[in-house]
Amino acid sequence: MKKIKILNFVMSLFVICTLTGCGHEHEWADASCEAPKTCVSCGETEGEKLEHDWILASCETPKTCSSCGLTEGEAIGHKLTEANYQQGAICTVCNQEVGDPLPAEFAEHENLIHVKLDEEFDYETLCFQNENYSTVGKFIISDYKCFVSDEEQGLEVKEGYVWQSVNLHGEYSDENARKYGARQVVHDFSYYGAREAQNTFQENDEYDTFTENFNGNDYEIRVDVRTNKEAWENDVRLIVDYNVNVQVPIGFDGMLFGLLHRSVGQYTEEGQFLFDVEGGTNPSMVHLFRFPKAEL
Ligand SMILES: [Zn+2]
Ligand SMILES: [Zn+2]
Ligand SMILES: [Zn+2]
Numbered sequence: 001m002k003k004i005k006i007l008n009f010v011m012s013l014f015v016i017c018t019l020t021g022c023g024h025e026h027e028w029a030d031a032s033c034e035a036p037k038t039c040v041s042c043g044e045t046e047g048e049k050l051e052h053d054w055i056l057a058s059c060e061t062p063k064t065c066s067s068c069g070l071t072e073g074e075a076i077g078h079k080l081t082e083a084n085y086q087q088g089a090i091c092t093v094c095n096q097e098v099g100d101p102l103p104a105e106f107a108e109h110e111n112l113i114h115v116k117l118d119e120e121f122d123y124e125t126l127c128f129q130n131e132n133y134s135t136v137g138k139f140i141i142s143d144y145k146c147f148v149s150d151e152e153q154g155l156e157v158k159e160g161y162v163w164q165s166v167n168l169h170g171e172y173s174d175e176n177a178r179k180y181g182a183r184q185v186v187h188d189f190s191y192y193g194a195r196e197a198q199n200t201f202q203e204n205d206e207y208d209t210f211t212e213n214f215n216g217n218d219y220e221i222r223v224d225v226r227t228n229k230e231a232w233e234n235d236v237r238l239i240v241d242y243n244v245n246v247q248v249p250i251g252f253d254g255m256l257f258g259l260l261h262r263s264v265g266q267y268t269e270e271g272q273f274l275f276d277v278e279g280g281t282n283p284s285m286v287h288l289f290r291f292p293k294a295e296l
Contacts, residue, residue, distance in 0.1 A: 033068050059094045084216040085192040085254075105194040106256065109281055113191075115258055115289040118142050123170065123287055126262040128181030135177035137184075137240075139170040139259065141289045146296055154206070155224065155245055164255060164291045165245045172238040182238060185265030188223050188246070191254035191290060195273050197221075214249050221255070222247040248294045258288035 026039035033052045036045045052065035059078045062071045078091035078098055088099040106113065115121055120140045127133040145165045149157040172182045190197035190212045200211035207224040222245075229241040246255050260274075264285050267277040274280040 104192045112286040113288045133176045137172040143167040168242045183262040185260040189256040219249045253293035255291040261285035
C-alpha cells in the first residue's frame with residue numbers, strides 16, 4: 001500500500017512540471033506564399049514559405065498570385081478585330097466586345113426618317129416645266145412585305161439575302177402641278193455606311209446596286225423600283241405609283257427609301273452627299289422611310 005501512494009505523488013509532480021515550466025502549445029497558422037508556418041502566439045516559425053500560386057497573365061490582368069494577389073509584369077492586352085456598324089471590336093483571345101459599334105451615318109439625322117408605314121405625308125418639290133413654282137403631293141408608303149424570291153416578278157433567290165418590298169403611292173392635284181407638273185426625286189440610302197453606299201452605287205439595266213457593310217462583311221444590295229403608274233387622271237390629278245423592291249442580307253435593318261425635294265435631289269450631280277447640301281438635313285425637304293429588319 002505504501003509503495004503505490006509514493007508513485008502517485010511522483011506522477012503528479014511530473015505533470016505539473018510539463019504544464020508550467022516548459023513554455024506553451026504553439027498555435028500554428030498554415031504556411032502561405034507570404035510566410036512559413038508560424039505560431040500566432042509566439043511568432044515561432046517552422047519550415048519555408050510556399051511558392052506563389054500563379055495565374056497566367058490575360059488580356060486585362062497581369063500574372064497574379066491567386067493567394068496573395070501579388071502581380072508580375074503587365075496584362076497582355078486584347079487582340080482586337082475592327083469594329084463595324086453592328087458590333088464593337090472583338091478580342092480574338094477572350095471574345096469580349098471592346099468599345100462601341102461604329103456610329104451609323106444617319107444616326108445624327110434620324111429626323112429625316114419620319115415617314116411611317118401606311119401614314120400619308122406631304123411632299124413638296126419643284127414643278128416640272130417651271131422650277132420657279134413648287135407643288136405639294138400627298139404620298140403614302142404601304143404594303144410592306146419580306147420574301148425570299150418572286151419568280152413571277154423576276155426577283156431571284158440569292159443565298160443569305162431576302163427581298164423587302166413596299167408600295168409608294170402619290171397624287172399631285174394642286175394648281176401648280178396642274179399647270180407645270182412635278183419634278184419628283186425618289187432615292188434610296190443606307191442608314192449605316194451611307195456615303196460608302198453612294199460611292200459604290202451602280203445603275204444597271206434591271207436594277208441598281210450598292211455595297212453595304214453588315215456585321216463586318218460587304219454585301220451587294222439590289223434596288224429595283226418599278227413604275228406601276230405615272231399618269232394624269234382627267235387632267236386634274238397626277239397619280240404616281242411604284243413598287244420598290246430591295247434585296248438585302250437577312251437581318252439587315254438599314255435600308256432607307258423616300259422622296260427628296262428637287263432642289264436637294266440634284267446633289268449627286270455635284271458628287272456631294274445629302275448632308276452636305278443646303279436643305280439636305282431639313283425634314284421638310286427629305287422624307288425617308290426605314291425598312292424594318294429583314295426577317296421572313
Ligand atoms: Zn508558439
Ligand atoms: Zn502569393
Ligand atoms: Zn481579350
